[in-house]
Amino acid sequence: MSYLEEIQVKNLDHLGIVAGLIDEIGIVKIINNKLGIDVREKISAGTVVKSILINGLGFVSRPLYLFSQFFQDKAIEKLLGERIKPDYLNDDKIGRVMDELYKYGLNDIFIEVVLEVIKKFKIDLKYSHLDSTSFHLDGEYKREEDKEKQEEEKIIKERPIFIKKGYSRDHRPDLKQCVLDLITIGLWTKKVC
Numbered sequence: 703m704s705y706l707e708e709i710q711v712k713n714l715d716h717l718g719i720v721a722g723l724i725d726e727i728g729i730v731k732i733i734n735n736k737l738g739i740d741v742r743e744k745i746s747a748g749t750v751v752k753s754i755l756i757n758g759l760g761f762v763s764r765p766l767y768l769f770s771q772f773f774q775d776k777a778i779e780k781l782l783g784e785r786i787k788p789d790y791l792n793d794d795k796i797g798r799v800m801d802e803l804y805k806y807g808l809n810d811i812f813i814e815v816v817l818e819v820i821k822k823f824k825i826d827l828k829y830s831h832l833d834s835t836s837f838h839l840d841g842e843y844k845r846e847e848d849k850e851k852q853e854e855e856k857i858i859k860e861r862p863i864f865i866k867k868g869y870s871r872d873h874r875p876d877l878k879q880c881v882l883d884l885i886t887i888g889l890w891t892k893k894v895c
Contacts, residue, residue, distance in 0.1 A: 712777035720759050721781045724752050727822060732814055737802050745790040749782055750799040753791050756781060766793040830887045838870055838877040 724730065730748030737747040757772050764772065773781075773788040803811060820827065865878050872879075 712780075713775055714777050714780060715760075717756050717760055717776065717781055720756055721752070724755055727815065727819055729755070729815055732818065733803075733811065736806055736811060736814075737799075743795075745782075745786060745795065747799045747802060749786065750791065750796055751803070753782055754796065766796060769793060769796060825887060827887055830885050832883060832885050834881055834883040836869075836871050836879045836881045838872050838874050838879045839865065 733748035770788040
């Protein structure tokens, strides 16, 4: 048997840097601490989240049932850990992890990750900038306003995104919309004399 027959080539591309930053921040550990580790599972919830982040930054848009195909030609053991196979990342496992994240509270997990980033990279919080934008939603909404209002009041605490009519930057107050707020924090400051 020649050496060429034994060689396997797997891609890392820019995803090695992404995986390294995820490891340095400790996202897998944070997720596993919050959701727990089931010893019967082949892959932890934190590793699934890491795979979702890597996939999302891999510039791929595929249905969830094709998720594992993304890692077929990647060096998955270098990106996610030893003894991990692409088949472990099936839509059932990903769905269960997403459900657990939602039940725990996405904002709580996000804040914990952000605080870890601030601590790890010593980010100065002295200056920040807040900006917001709104997205309008097209289409028919079959529910009546009264029924919709009751449902909104009932599940307002459970839903991470709240969609309603209101002020629109698109000058379309007749459409439902959601608002996205983004806060950026300066990593360095420059003195102006």
